[in-house]
Amino acid sequence: MSSKQYQFSVQVPATSANLGPGFDSMGIAFGRVNDMVLTTGRPFQVEITGESATMLPTDKTNVVIQAIFRVFKEVGVTEVPEFHLALDNHIPVAGGLGSSASAIVGGLLLGNQLLTTFHPTLALSSHALLELAIDMEGHPDNVTPAMYGGAWLCITDAGNTRTFRLPVPAALSFAVAIPNFPLPTEAARRVLPDVVPRGDAAYNAAQAARLVLALSTGHLELLRGGFQDRLHEPYRKTLIPGYDDVRRAAIRSGALTVTLSGAGPSMVAWCESESEATQAADEMTLAWRMYNVECITDVFTVYLDTPTVRTTAL
Numbered sequence: 001m002s003s004k005q006y007q008f009s010v011q012v013p014a015t016s017a018n019l020g021p022g023f024d025s026m027g028i029a030f031g032r033v034n035d036m037v038l039t040t041g042r043p044f045q046v047e048i049t050g051e052s053a054t055m056l057p058t059d060k061t062n063v064v065i066q067a068i069f070r071v072f073k074e075v076g077v078t079e080v081p082e083f084h085l086a087l088d089n090h091i092p093v094a095g096g097l098g099s100s101a102s103a104i105v106g107g108l109l110l111g112n113q114l115l116t117t118f119h120p121t122l123a124l125s126s127h128a129l130l131e132l133a134i135d136m137e138g139h140p141d142n143v144t145p146a147m148y149g150g151a152w153l154c155i156t157d158a159g160n161t162r163t164f165r166l167p168v169p170a171a172l173s174f175a176v177a178i179p180n181f182p183l184p185t186e187a188a189r190r191v192l193p194d195v196v197p198r199g200d201a202a203y204n205a206a207q208a209a210r211l212v213l214a215l216s217t218g219h220l221e222l223l224r225g226g227f228q229d230r231l232h233e234p235y236r237k238t239l240i241p242g243y244d245d246v247r248r249a250a251i252r253s254g255a256l257t258v259t260l261s262g263a264g265p266s267m268v269a270w271c272e273s274e275s276e277a278t279q280a281a282d283e284m285t286l287a288w289r290m291y292n293v294e295c296i297t298d299v300f301t302v303y304l305d306t307p308t309v310r311t312t313a314l
Helices: 063-074 099-118 126-137 140-148 185-190 198-217 233-239 243-252 274-289
Strands: 006-017 026-040 045-050 083-089 151-157 160-166 173-179 257-260 267-271 295-300 310-313
Touching (some): 006 099, 006 140, 026 099, 026 140, 026 173, 063 083, 063 099, 063 126, 083 099, 099 140, 126 140, 126 160, 160 198, 185 233, 233 257, 243 257, 243 274, 274 295
Antiparallel strands (some): 006 026, 026 083, 026 151, 151 160, 173 295, 257 267
16 A cells, blocks of 8 residues: 555535425535545544534544445445545535535545545446445435536436436526524424325426426526425425515515425525525525524525545645
8 A cells, every 4th residue: 555645635515405396306506615635644533624513523423434435345445544534514514405415425536536546446437426425315416416516307216316417597596595503304304294195296297397497498487486396395394484484585585486405494595696696695584583593695606516536645
């Protein structure tokens, strides 16, 4: 094994899954990133700064660490070189912005670079890494945009997942409001019914098609008005104080529509310009304050960069 020291660094974006009616099948990347730096040849240690730092483990139960080790396990290598890991987080845990997907993807990318450096013939392909990410996360709608950037449609059938990049009109801007309370994904899934009415299933199929049509043609007006979800948001909103009023406030300000980001509690206003998104963010903040909830807001366009590991020889 090489005695040289290396530093690998990568930035992995936040993601918003479901996009309203695309439950467990659509997701998009935003430009709020987690920074991860792995340095070889140093005693094992995990240092975490930034968002939710005190909530995250610094031992080998950390998701990033688990993903790194998963790469080596996948190719049958039992000896993992010692390393130091520094995580600077900007994606809040349990906020509905894909913090676990970012951790998984970042760990897999760093693990693959570590593997490639010491075992060049064993490197995993991008597709193989995505399959591992889906297996670790349990569904593809967050990890796919985290791995590649952009917006994606993911179709899973009999355990096999096919992914399709969705076009996103350049004018489309997103106001993301992140309230100051967490909503663990497990809790948000527990409120979902096992069976939904046939009419709701048919409605959602039509709305998902409407979304793909709007993105593909650039006719964003298709998203205005009755564009909503009936499979998960009506149930999850019961866990989010002020959801209806925050949604109405954004739409009154000019937003095309509002969706729950992943399992919540963050909410996303879809807008036709950056200025409209800024106005929507302000109105969402004011609406949540009526419920004694403070939030932070960001305005994004789709994040198109594919996370790439940068390597430095020390």
